[in-house]
Amino acid sequence: MAVPLVKQAHNKVASYLIEGDRVVDATMGNGFDTLFLAGGVGERGKVYSFDLQVAALTKTKERLKEAHLLDRVRLIQDSHDRLSAYLAEDGVRSIRCAMFNLGYLPGGDKTVKTGSESTIKALDSVVAQIEERGIISILAYTGHAGGREEADAVRKWALELPRTAFRVTIEIPEAAKNSPPELILVETV
Numbered sequence: 536m537a538v539p540l541v542k543q544a545h546n547k548v549a550s551y552l553i554e555g556d557r558v559v560d561a562t563m564g565n566g567f568d569t570l571f572l573a574g575g576v577g578e579r580g581k582v583y584s585f586d587l588q589v590a591a592l593t594k595t596k597e598r599l600k601e602a603h604l605l606d607r608v609r610l611i612q613d614s615h616d617r618l619s620a621y622l623a624e625d626g627v628r629s630i631r632c633a634m635f636n637l638g639y640l641p642g643g644d645k646t647v648k649t650g651s652e653s654t655i656k657a658l659d660s661v662v663a664q665i666e667e668r669g670i671i672s673i674l675a676y677t678g679h680a681g682g683r684e685e686a687d688a689v690r691k692w693a694l695e696l697p698r699t700a701f702r703v704t705i706e707i708p709e710a711a712k713n714s715p716p717e718l719i720l721v722e723t724v
C-alpha cells in the first residue's frame with residue numbers, strides 16, 4: 536500500500552532531525568506535525584509553531600501536554616510570514632527544518648486558509664534561515680478554492696531555487712484521481 540504523503544513528509548524530515556535542533560511548524564492546525572517535531576528535537580530542542588486561529592493553539596497545547604512535550608514548543612498565534620521576527624526574538628539564526636501543511640483547519644473554520652502570498656513570504660524566510668543540512672516540506676492540497684493556485688505557486692517557487700544549493704522533489708500519489716495533494720520537498724545539497 537502507498538505511504539500517505541503526511542507519513543512520507545514525517546519520514547523524510549525525521550532523517551534530518553538532531554537533538555537540540557530549532558525547527559518550524561508553519562501551519563500548526565490540530566498539532567500532529569508539531570507533536571512529531573517536538574518528539575524529534577529532543578529535550579534541548581525547540582519547535583516554533585504558528586497558526587492564526589486560537590482553536591489550533593488550544594488543540595495543539597492539549598496534545599503536547601498529554602505527551603509531556605509542551606516545554607519544547609513555542610505556540611504562536613500569528614501568520615507564518617512573520618516567523619523570522621519570533622526566531623530573532625529568541626536569538627535563533629538558523630533552523631533545521633520547516634514543515635508546511637497548507638489549507639484549512641480540519642474540523643474547523645474553512646474560511647481561514649493559507650494563501651499563496653503569505654505562504655511564499657514564509658517560504659522565503661525559512662529558506663534564508665535553513666541550516667547547511669536542512670529540509671523544507673510543503674504538503675499542498677488542491678481540492679479547495681485557491682488550493683490549486685497555491686500549490687502551483689509553491690512549486691514554481693521551489694523550482695526557481697538555485698539547483699546548486701537545493702534539491703527539489705515533488706510527490707503526487709499515483710492512485711489519486713481528481714485534485715491530488717502534492718508533497719514538495721526542498722533539501723539542501
Ligand SMILES: C[S@@+](CC[C@H](N)C(=O)[O-])C[C@H]1O[C@@H](n2cnc3c(N)ncnc32)[C@H](O)[C@@H]1O
Nearest residue numbers: 562564565566567568586614615636640648649
Ligand atoms: C491543514 S491545517 C494544518 C494541519 C497541521 N499541520 C496538523 O498537523 O494538524 C492548515 C492550518 O494553517 C492555518 N493557517 C492559515 N493561514 C495561516 C497563516 N498565514 N499563518 C499560519 N497559519 C495559517 C490554518 O488556520 C490551519 O489551521
